[in-house]
Amino acid sequence: MMNTRFQPDGLALAIALALTSSNLYAETSEVTQIDANVEKMSVLGSRVSSRTATESAVPVDIISAESLSRGGFTELGQSLQASVPSFNFSRTQVSDGSDLFRPATLRGLQPDQTLVLINGKRRHNQAIFGLNGTVGAGAAGTDMNAIPLIALKDVQVLRDGAAAQYGSDAIAGVINLSLKDTTGETTGYLQGGTTGEGDGDNYSIGLNTGFDLGDDGGFINLSLEYRDADGTNRAQPDIGGSSTIAPGTLSDDVRWGQGNAASEFESVFYNAMMPVGDVELYSFGGYSNRTALGNGFWRNFDEAAKNIAQVYPDGFLPRIYNEAQDISVAAGIRGDINDDWLFDVSGVYGQNRYDFDSRDSINASYAAEYLHNNPGATDEDIAANSGPTSGYSGGFHFDQTTFNADVSGFVEIGRDAPLYVAFGTEYRTENYEIVAGELASYSCGISNADSAFPSVMDPDVYAGCGFQAYPGLRPDAAGQADRNSYAFYLDLETQLTDTWSLGTAARFEEFSDAGSDLVWKVSSRYEVTDDFALRGAVSTGFRAPSLQQSAYTAYTTNLGPGGVLSDSFTATAGSDFPSALGVDSLDLETSENLSLGFVFNATDAISVTLDAYKVKIKDRITLGSLLSADDVAFSPDAMAALNATGADQANYFSNSVNSTTQGVDLIVTYRTDLFDGDFNATLAGNLNETEIDSVNAADGIPEDVALDDLQRSFLTDGQPKQRATLTFDYSRNDWRGMLRANYFGETNVTYFGNDHIGLPDELSPTGSFLPTSVVEAAVLVDINLEYQFTESLSVSAGINNIFDVTPDELGANESLDFITNQAFQYPVRALPYGFDGTTYTAKVNFSF
Template identity: 75%
Template sequence: MITHSLSMLAVAVSVAVSATSVQAAEQAPAAKADKNIEQISVLGSRVANRTATESTSPVDLIDADDLNKGGFTELGQSLQATAPSFNFSRTQVSDGSDLFRPATLRGLQPDQTLVLINGKRRHNQSIFGLNGTVGAGAAGTDMNAIPLTALKGVEVLRDGAAAQYGSDAIAGVINLSLNDSTGVTTGYVQAGSTGEGDGDTISMGLNRGFDLGDEGGFINFSLEYRDADGTNRAQRDTGGSVDVPAGTLSDEVRWGQGNADSEFTSVFYNMALPFGETELYSFGGYSNRTALGNGFYRNFDQAAKNVVQVYGDGFLPRIDNEAEDISFSIGLRGELNPDWSYDVSAVYGENSYDFTSKNTLNASYAAEYVASNPDASDADIAANAGPNGGYSGGFRFDQTTVNADLNGIVDIGRSEPLYVSVGVEYRKENYEIVPGEEASYACGLANSDTSFPAVNDSSVFAECGFQAYNGLRPEASNKESRHSYAFYVNAETLITDAWQVSTALRYEDFSDAGDDIIGKLATRYEITDDFAVRGAISSGFRAPSLQQSAYTAYTTNLGAGGVLLQSFTATAGSDFPSALGVDSLGLESSENLSAGFVYNVTSDLSLTVDFYHVEIKDRITLGSLMSADDVAFSAEAVAALNATGAQQANYFSNSVDSTTKGVDIIASYRTDLYDGNFSATFAGNINETEIDDVNAPEGIPESIALDDLQRSFLTDGQPGERATLTFEYDRGDFNSMLRFNYYGETDVKYFGNDHIGLPDELSPTGEFKDTSTVESAVLVDVNMGYQLTDELMLSAGIDNIFDVTPDELGEDEALDFITNKAFKYPVRALPYGFDGMTYYAKLSFSF
């Protein structure tokens, strides 16, 4: 086993070794004056003077100026435009997706990338993408909860780093460094819109730092606000109404396909206060976001879902999403002696998501009323149809992390000492599901065990609960807690002036999922002053999150034939998964190999190439929804499903062994040109994920453990190729940027006919397409800026200047059919969205 071999080798190379958590690293400031000066990297090494190109693993250094070019106001979008191995897929009409998007590295899951702020572990979000999305079932870090104004820079470690930084770092680590400037006020005001004339956005930010004391102390504050109108790329539909026969185009656009109306407010701070040989530091922030999203339109004649006495033309249910995020960190670091330093810290983070349904109804309320009052008038039915909205429930997650670290050098009788870091970590996590108000989930006003015949068609039963976001029931509410502790050691030295070796070893124990020992061995060798090779071999693991092990909810999802069905997600170990051989969730384990080189071709041109190979065993997935027919081979499973009251159900399991392999290529060129500075940067990623094995319990078909829908998201839901080519030119007061963004094709079965299963004779072309495809594309962004005065800069730009969107849906696509031609584009696995061209103007100030 590679895990055992690594552990033994790590112990042999040094005393130790287990994950040097960035938490223990002393941060060295990045070079600010000249981008040509190599920047100090916090990630990947414990040695304070290591630069990114000297690291044994690939590290991207992205400063705040680069993040703010291109008109993007969200951190996730900015990272996607600058780091091609980072994906930030868009998803539409999927609960919660109007506020968060899955952030991934190297095509893996959102919860397989660890995010840090100032080298300290950031908490995860309380909610995850549900069935039919990239990153389904993975509660990663909410990247858009962090304002760009607060950042000094971002480091992206593209290598397996669980042994260095802890569970979740299978794909890599993203470290967000907060602004530490003082004595200057900076900020901006930006306004923009789309080429279609919708999506008007205004955002503004402010940052100011103050000196504290006479020994270099500081406190820095950031404020940011964004307000964005929604976009809609839906079209008129042919669903009909009580006055218009089905098949006739509606007079107006009734469906919604686009970004939600949204608002974002945040405040962050960063502080350090030295006294003597010790420094007290603290940082944290608060953010609040709201977004008013859409569900699927409920046609007037869907009697189980609609009451025509209330909505004669049908209705578009809306979901009001609200996310609140709080974080606070405090620590003490200093020198024990000239060779050793310490860092003791505590970090608290809290994330909540709440859902309020609007423009909706609970069809069972009117159905119960009519069952008791069969001669009721239309006016009476409408008056007794219950509320048209209300609180549908929410999720809470909080995390407390405590670290104590020592960093120092050990004289081993050579010119280069052994750099050692040791530490311990304790983490406590809490998760809660908050039920909605009774009308959001109830079966009739009396909330009985069964529903009633629909008001407008007694041959079907009226559905219980609000449409679009069926409320979280009290029986599905849940509170769970757990804790973990870890011990880790890291050692690094130069064997010769040209050969660097580092090792890491970590032991971590989770109260609910077990323990593991993991290790890493990395090396870098300078063949010449300009050419070096590097590589690493590591093991890792990820414990199932509380969001996975404790989640349960009733939702509404699309079933076979394009019909919306009530669905249930069962907790691990409950009756339904147990009947199918899944009694609990275990650890994911990984083995990571990487190799590459750094080549300074000339003083102006550099090239890095890094290959990677990641094998993950017992990968946790959220299975697809299964009906009683799907599990008919097990009478016990059918009975367990029926007991939930839902028509289909799913659950989490350690269902997959997979291999992800690829290559990252970065080439950078800088030179003087016509009294100005010219640079060109190419960054590309090629990535492929394959399913090695499906871990189906004995007697359970593989298609139950992992069906084709989930398989397609894992292997083809994210672009297999990504690249950016950026040209920048600065001269005097003028600066400009031209960026080409390439996105490879995505192709998933969700919302294709492999998912919907429509008879081909319903297609005007005689056959429906099997899958949902988003074609490869090149998007071009242009930005220009001019320094008006010493204090003011004006910039303007156009993103996606050629208005590139995915190919429009054709008559042979199932999504076109089931939305009555309302949806113009695919709605899943969209790496670049479908809003098309956007433009903006920005006024920045500094004084």
């Protein structure tokens, strides 16, 4: 018989990883949906089987699947943003692959500085990152929306540095996604929704079922989910003109696209366990595929470098078709060594692929070369030889394999409480590949010449090469890279007295391409009284540069000074261009993390947790801004390297920044009986600020080359410095209602402001342009009402953003209004709450 101390979703998951040596507390609130009458083991946290979630040295939120799905959201990232104020899920428009994924961040740091687990096992990162001036630019985090909500039992969010327990990426914290393990019941839902503007119609279907495997507690749980959403568009008629409308006159139709991309998602996940003798065999994993059709900027009819009037006489809107495929599988064996010791051995494989097609586009150089070789060609001939208007632009592929061997138990040390010990090792391999697009997506003419050709519309202007909006990845940018790493860890924990616990952790990890580090953590909790406890931790941490950062190279189209689109190149670390500027390689990021807080049960109905934190990061990796020949004129070697790329401007990754992020998390909960029903209120807030301490620039290299104002603005002001949610939840008999207010602080970035675009003031109708792009602070109010018809059928309806709050509309003195010919209503970067306005949802939940 197996020892009953062993629990598949509790201690065993903790054993499998280098978790914090302290006890993690899940606040009993609407945010966490914890039943105060049930003792729950913290999945993230102690390896001690007797610990409960009401004991804590650092904060963790445990959010039930029911809470995640109640707000009408179908995406995991949106649900977490509504539940955890320190979690940000920024919206971005017209930014290539960001139409399909959104940067998920914790405590104002980068997406790749938060580690994501599934069932306690490391989840692979996505193959792509944001490029064109986005929150999290250059950071390949985890694609949160690749995981279906229907498959989740709950989510734990550890809000503390945990690199000493998990290794690379856990500087900001850890998010663990627990898959369902239920059997004997099938549950599902049907949901539909739309926006207040009548667009963005969407529906989703989810189904979950489970079966017993044998008679000893084995199970397999299966989940299916499908989502389909039409795009939204908040653009307006523009004044770009056409073959029949003079420039400066409003177009008859809305031609630009500013909104969410049309998207489709399908997925299947499983979770299984089978006892075999004295051990348990387990496995879980899933497959998901998502597509999205995003927009580029409208190409005006008279833009000779970009358009072929014989094909698009009135201009065109190039589209980017994104496809993301995600596969993961984990398998392992765990069990008792004896009454005091447990083991867990596992392997996890994950793969992520992002591929891009250009649609409704054109390679203007095809027709230009044809006309160059056939000077007397007719318009019909030019149109017939202008090349394809769609095709494959390339892709990025990443896979990761992780092996863990872990042992956990306790040693009697002559005290009332034993010493709890955990140790283990991890080995990981990673592979990254850049796949070139088809010839027409990147070439200069059908012959792929070394130089451009005069445009068919203006012989004094050279035709652009490659597809518009998303130029293809060239063969010289394609390639593969791989690496491996190994780690050893040791955790110790004990109860010094009945009221004082102490834990320590240490981890050594080495990467084949980035070096090694030894990090540590000390955490403690002291109960001053039965109702008041202090908690805190101090730790060091690190993050290794990802292969996506160290091996990435590509040509892109970016918006440069004067509103001009130009070819840009991202150079690999250690290549000629960054080396000429003093950057020969990427090193580890290192961190120091301090947290201190308290837990106070003021009454049986009111509880308060407050946690302050400070995170200092040294050698933080950033993707530099694009540098032109003028920017690097001080270095002849850099100018020569830039010219050799054939691009107008180039950038690269570097360890450019030392920063400090500090803030406070507050959660206040209130529970009571009200009018024969249950009333819960939760206030959850986060104050957060990041400052640049210093810039790492090589001797002779100006600091604004290593880190310019554009990068600074996204790091320090691209995410809200204040976030809060106030949730009221009331249930009585078969009715349940929720009212939630979400507060988002202001964001203020240089991108699409005049500090970035640099438009002459005389072009402004008001005589000047604003320096930055601001998204104002806002409060969005959501409401949801649910009725339980029977034990197996309920119906709910909700309105999100009931007061139709959007950012302030662009004015004539804003650069984005000018360069879009008045088509865009709102800012498009650093949008914490989007601009879709009010949305409506209706949902049917069923079980049998």
